[in-house]
Amino acid sequence: MIYPKNFESKIGFDEIRTIIRSHCLSNMGKEKNDATMVSADIDEINERLAQTREFRRLTEEHDDFPLNFFFDVRESVARIRLEGTHLEEAELFDLRRSMETIEQMVRFLRRTEGDEDTSFPYPALARMTDDVQTFPNIIRSIDRILDKFGRIKDNASDHLFNVRQELARTEGSISRTLNSILRAAQSDGLVDKDVAPTMRDGRLVIPVAPALKKKIKGIVHDESATGKTVFVEPAEVVEANNKVRELEAEERREIIRILTAISTEIRPYVKEILHSYVFMGNIDYVRAKAETAKEMKAIEPTVERRPHIDWIEARHPLLERSLNKQGKTVVPLEITLTDEKRILIISGPNAGGKSVCLKTVGLVQYMLQCGISVPMSERSKAGVFANIMIDIGDEQSIADDLSTYSSHLMNMKNMMRQANGKTLLLIDEFGGGTEPNIGGAIAESVLKQFCKKKAYGIITTHYQNLKHFADSNQGVINGAMLYDRHEMRALFQLAIGQPGSSFAIEIARKTGIPEEVIADASEIVGSEYIQSDKYLQDIVRDKRYWEGKRQTIHQHEKTLEQKIAHYEHELQELERSRKEIIRRAKEQAEDIFREGNKRIENAIREIREQQAEKEATKRIREELKAFEDGVREAGGKDSSDEMIERKMKQIQERHERKKKRKEEKLKNEGNTQEKKPTLFEQLTAGKPQKEEFEKGDTVRIKGLTTVGKIESTDGKMATIVFGDMRTKMRLERLEKAKANTSVDKNEDRKQQLGFAVSQQTRSAIDSRKLNFKQDIDVRGMRGDEALNAVMYFIDDAILVGMSRVRILHGTGTGALRQIIRQYLASVPNVKSFRDEHVQFGGAGITVVELE
Template sequence: MLYPNTIEQKLGFDKLRDWLRGACISPLGQYYVEKIRFSDNFGMVEKLVSQTAEMQKILSTGENFPSQNYIDATPYLKRAQIEGMLLTQTEFFDLKVSLLTIRMCLRFFESQEPEAFPLLGEYAKTIRVEKAVTDSIDRMIDERGQIRDSASPELSRIRKKLISEQAGIRKKLDTILRSAKSSGWVGDDVSLTVRNGRMVIPVAAEHKRKLRGFIHDESATGQTVFIEPTDVFESNNEIRELEYEERREINRILMELTSYLRPFVPDLQKAYMFLGLMDFLRAKARLAAEMNAISPAFYNRQFIDWRQARHPLLHLSFQKQGKKVVPLNIALDEKQRILIVSGPNAGGKSVSLKTVGLIQYMFQCGLLVPVAEDTSMGFFQNIFIDIGDEQSLDNDLSTYSSHLTNMRHFLTLANKRTLFLIDEFGTGTEPGLGGAIAEAILENLTRSGAYGVINTHYTNLKVLADKTEGLVNGAMRFDGEHLEPLYQLEIGRPGSSFAFEIASKIGLPNAVIDRAKEKLGTQQVSFEKLLKELDIERRVFAEKNIEAGIKERKLAQQLASYTLLKEKLETNEKRIVNEAKLKAKNLISDANQLIENTIREIKENKAEKEKTRTARTGLENFGKQNLKLEEVAAPVAEEEVFEPEVGDITPGSYVRITGQTAVGEVLSIKGKDAEIRIGELKSNVKLNRLEKVSNKTYRVATGEKKVKTAARGIDLNERMLNFSFNLDMRGKRGEEALGLVDQFMDNAIMLGYDELRIVHGKGDGILRTLVRNHLRTYPQVAGMTDEHPDRGGAGVTIVKLK
């Protein structure tokens, strides 16, 4: 159900209907445009939208789908059904080209997979255009819309004879014309022409008596007459008679062709309805392309969950101007069914309201809608709107009376399947009374379970929405600094009307504005002021969040770079150590081999001095070549601390091997052997080779220092997460405030912030002076300024850090 009956005009759907009507090629498509209706049948809406989406897919993929000759031939078919009637050549030509378009559409769907276009493909299967019909018409009508010579033997004979007679008469006339030119009766540039279907010669009026013949006509000036010479009079009569015969034969052929067509008329009428639907769907798909519209997910339940929704008419208008529409994000569900939108005038409330109504209405009319891909559409059986001034002189209705009349319908008919839209709720009467009545109506609508969007300036409705389940506040965002609307809907908080600020910007005297504030009362002024300050605070924190996000990304990049570098260094270290170990292993192996060879050579030569000396020299040269060390500055050795320990060696004792400096710990003793651990190395050593040492010797040898009480660490990550650049110290006393400032500054300096915000309030300025004097003692402070007047002014100090 729709209310009122002018809903299309109020939402602007009539303009979309006009657009579609102009986009259709034929009256058949326009007939479908006129039949567009809002549907409260879920299955029907789903079918209509899916058909449009399939056509949009056909056109967007650039398939070979016909785009011309969508001709409405249904009036011809109605006449053809009447016995004894015949269709003209022109009408048969229209049938020929339009039936060709229908067959091309059908062939297109036949060539596609069934799942590609399920709805249109299935519909196309029900359409029949007999090839015999199109072949019969094609045999009779040529590509110029004329009856072919081969349509009948008699017509062929007549036309051949007609051509022969016309050639003969032209030959005679050419002879007479040349003679007249030589006699000076006609000009040299004159040629044969036709008057009343007969070939004649244009002759100057003063010479008309010199050429025997019949005068058929004269020029507008009377200076030229058109004469049919007597020599060709009979030939012209013959030609006229042949033309009558040709016309009679053509009529006979057309009558015969019409009679042949008559049994197929029902199927052809259905085919033309299919052609009209294709024209209509092409228009809807073209509109969708103009609006970047889609077919979103559709569910048989009541809700709104739209992303990037754009007002269709604004989108079409702005597109021509090269501008973009500010999109709308809106969500209504069972817990938040009714949205109360507030904000300044000219801030976009009415546009948002009409966007909701028009998009839902056009979708349930089978059109695609301009929303984002992740949008979901709900289904409503009723749409009620109260938009605009319905004042009527005929019905003696005032503006407010008309609004109350609409509210009576809403309260009577609204249910869980209803979407209602109310613009400027409660206006038109005394504000106090209007606000009270509007609040009572809203409570009743809430109990009905209906979904809706309401625009209002009434504070009591904003408060009601904040404390009533099923209602939610929304605000049209406004740039309080520049006093300009942003046309963005923000759900979850009420909006300020910015009435005083806009009045000040327009140039209303300050005295008048101040007086208005006094008359309004402190409670309302404070409420509007709080809404404004909350909006400013939200913008400030949004900017800071962006900055924090940028810093966090930079930190993540640096951490990733550090981790990569660390892994690379560790990999290189392992590679170098492995190479050194391998080289040492090879060196030891070569040395052992050389020593064994040297010993064997000495034995074989029975220790001859000369041979022994040569072998030892070779061994020394190997050592010099392979064991030569780089000359480096020797580090200054620390004083060795060795304190022997008296007593038996037991498991847990600290020991060192006699003659060495390495110190280890005894793990176990088995007989005369002890298992000791030196660093990560475990080894079995005879007890008589070990010396017991003191604990101090062990700690020095292993690099351990005297254990101190561990200081409590600082978790920078935790501090960074919990730190806020905004310190609110309103209501604090001097000592307490300075303590908070010190703690705040310490954290900020540690975390590297470059700008801080301290809220101390205005008052008498005592706390402000105290805080700023204290901040000047910090060398890290580069400067201090007041916040922007719209964001707190002298009640907030902005601290710049070096």
């Protein structure tokens, strides 16, 4: 790959390296970061990005990934390649902990989802462990000689154990002797009361005043900095201290022997161990990249093989970082380079963001090809360029005898020589640094060469001829950095498709240049140029206006689509509701038919019992057959609403005609018998008139045969006496019954009848009481269905004498609970009602106490 000198510093990649480096846990990760090179290998780039992507996901899904003990002991391990060398205790302890971390990381990344599943949850990270070895045997060997604090254990060898035992005994003897001497000296007033033995040069001594040092026989080893204290080793412990020195030397020799032995065990695996630390450094670097990506809100896009740029909301990471510290936000960049539009010519005002746009593309593309996450939208697409060449800033050199323009020409020469279809050119102020006319002409000629080479590029310029060149040449497109002419400020937004104005006159006027100078400059450059620049500004303004309109229309279209989808959903729901209503109507029609059939059969039975004429029976059966045909025809499987209505109307008309014929027949025959309603009239008649009940009326409960008398009424409730039992009940549950008015029955017959009625009532109540359940479940019912069920339930509970019942209505919206409790509040026999205990259902169940 071809990059000019100082490329990374020019685009700001050095600072990106510094940021990643700050997140590394070890020198190994920092070295990997510093050594990372840009790549044009698409597989390598995607692999690097996949590693970062998976590590970010890993840290989100798990919090037990081992990230401790990243110790760099490579130098120490490399040293023991020589025979006879050994690791020190601290080095061995760091090696043990870091090797355990490597083993845990490898085991974590190689584990699969299940026993049968052989795939890895993080495949790119798992591939990093392919040739990494772990050393559990070495870790166990180290654990045999080191304790948890990293010190050699007493039992690391038998000889070391004996040496340390003898050393402890000798030091204890010295301590006891010194304490005895010290107490005697304190009692003689030679030493202060608060003085204790201390250590000097590895020997236990007693601190005494200089004037009294001759009072204690021994060797003076040292004195304090002030000279007010000398340290005397009593003669009684000199030999013992000498023995301690010998034992410590022996201990050290044994420790070195143990460390040499374990180093000899490690030596054959030095190469593999060093390679495992390369893996640890790579993991550290990937983790640092993941942390940087999280900090920059960056992503890891899938990079395609062909060179192209299609970025949405791309941001310069360093500029965004700087603006965030100031409480500002960066303006995202949307840019596209394709086979049809390879070179983008960006124009616009000074300080309008052209150079920032150029550097953003250079830095982001370079980061991408280094395998580093980039700050852009996930909808972005990216490609790979074999060469990235840049010409930014002043490259003049006194040593090389190069002027600013000469340095630009040298860069142009190299670019024309090396550019191809996989090259990305980034040129700032193309053709600048010399006389405008010739500079613009040379720049246009060079641009033609770039087009012939089919190179990709982003070029900033102020030259009008380059703007016109972009309009008239295929593969080149204009772009403008937008500028608010009313507020006189740059918007830092790139608009692709039209050239930008430099706004030189406006900017000069804003900075306070005298109007006379501005007018003179306008006259010098000519009115045509001023007008063309003005037209260009108007075009930019109009484009922004229509772009806003387009966005508004797009938003309205989106809203309209949502409303259409909503209405279509509503229509589907209405259609489903219509079908459900038809289904219920059919079921109701079937119920009507079955009920009508029962009534007709009862009528026929009654006629037969009364020895009615066969003609009447035949007539009733004909009416039954006509009604059955009408209902079945109207409730056919494929009938529509209109068909059902039409069939019902036909049935109605047919029965009206039959009714008229029957009336005419009866009239002609002079039949004075009372006309009975037809079957259709019975079944299609409205609800029966509400019966009025008064005190003393003979009534019975609907569905039962036992009769009783009303003792009193109170609104919708009545007190009824059934034999020797009195109960309260709603009037709608009752119907009138015929009283036994026969006068030819004697009193005994009346008493027997009353006793039979009482026994029958008691039997019915006992039967209901045995079958009565204290709970009723109305969940899922409509309001009217639930209320009707509760009314009958409460009446039955009162009838059978229940003191407490429960109603299961659920919580839901609370509608069922409300209407049920409103009804309960109106029932006189209801003493109270409340929510069930929270452990048994809470507000979803109402407990009712009855009198």
